[in-house]
Amino acid sequence: MAKEKKASDAPKTGGIHAPVTPSAELAAIVGSDKLPRSEVVSKVWDYIKAHNLQNPENKREILADAKLEKIFGKKSVTMFEMNKHISAHVKA
Known part of the structure; x- marks a missing residue:
């Protein structure tokens, strides 16, 4: 008996999974290859953690270094603002 394919078995290619x-x-942070938006955000978080850029008193605040400041346009953002700034730096 052949296994019936479900919609959830299909590769995810839209929305946050669409390559950008x-x-x-x-x-300069995530590399120049096309990546799903979810992977871009994950790599930015890896960079933030590797460079200890979270405010120790308020972990929701990200303190931008020179590379992140080019993306955020300012010295600090909250983790909730971060995706808005990243969106301006990706194209489908």
Whole structure:
């Protein structure tokens, strides 16, 4: 008996899973390959944690270094604002 395919078995290619191309500024952090938006956000978080850029008194605040400041446009953002700034640096 053949296994019946379900919609959930299909590869995820839309929305947050759609491949996007990072801007030159964002590519300095995540690389220049096309990546799903979810992977871009994950790599930015890896960068933030690797460089200890979370405010120790308020972990929701990200203190931008020179690379992140080019993406955020300011010295600090909250984790909730971060995705809005990243969206401006990716294209489908």
